[in-house]
Amino acid sequence: MNGAVEAANKIIKSITRKMVDNHKGWHEQFPYALLVYHTTTRTSTGATPYLLVCGTEVVIPAEVEIPSLRIIQEEGSDHAEWVRARYEKLALIDEERMVIVCHDQLYRQRMERAFNERVRTRLFPTGQMVLKRIFPHQDEYKGRFAPNWQGPYVVRKVLSGGAVVLVEMDGQE
Structure with a gap:
């Protein structure tokens, strides 16, 4: 509303x-x-x-x-x-x-x-390194000069509909 x-x-x-x-x-x-x-x-x-x-x-x-x-x-x-x-x-x-x-x-x-x-669908294979986009409405967003990306992450699992489970480089989901 x-x-x-x-x-x-x-x-x-x-x-x-x-x-x-x-x-x-x-x-x-x-x-x-x-x-x-x-x-x-x-x-x-x-x-x-x-x-x-x-x-x-x-x-x-x-x-x-x-x-x-x-x-x-x-x-x-x-x-x-x-x-x-x-x-x-x-x-x-x-x-x-x-x-x-x-x-x-x-x-x-x-x-x-x-x-x-x-919208272009993109498929990420398991094991690929990716960056996660930070959108302005997210809690991680900290103003104009904040970074636009987080990461790197590794794709651990690909779910239906194109969703992925990401893992940090140290292995934490």
Whole structure:
């Protein structure tokens, strides 16, 4: 969940940066950046965050000034008819969310397939000496000038799926 929040913050920050010059007046443009974020269709879900939360698309300020077909249709109905139509939309929200979940799963499968096409599988025979990569999110990572690799290690055993058991040069697993 934390990664999703960080991704959303990064997107909102980039939207705000495009709207503001020299970091001045960002606080005035921030509500508009949030509106843009909440009303933009996400590729992964095929829906806007506003639709996922509220069950209907947002009415943007431009639609109030220059009425869209949706606004004209809603203004033409009386209050009881509007309430009935809104209730029907709310009743269908679970179905819409299930469609969005299916869309999200298909999107993830496409992304996984695209990633896996670019991955090169490497087979390490038993007894080969290797280095182990240290990634920035690992505990061993100690800053910008820390080494990128650990080792050397010797491949002791090759497991299914390409996983290996490594042994240090002194024989410790």
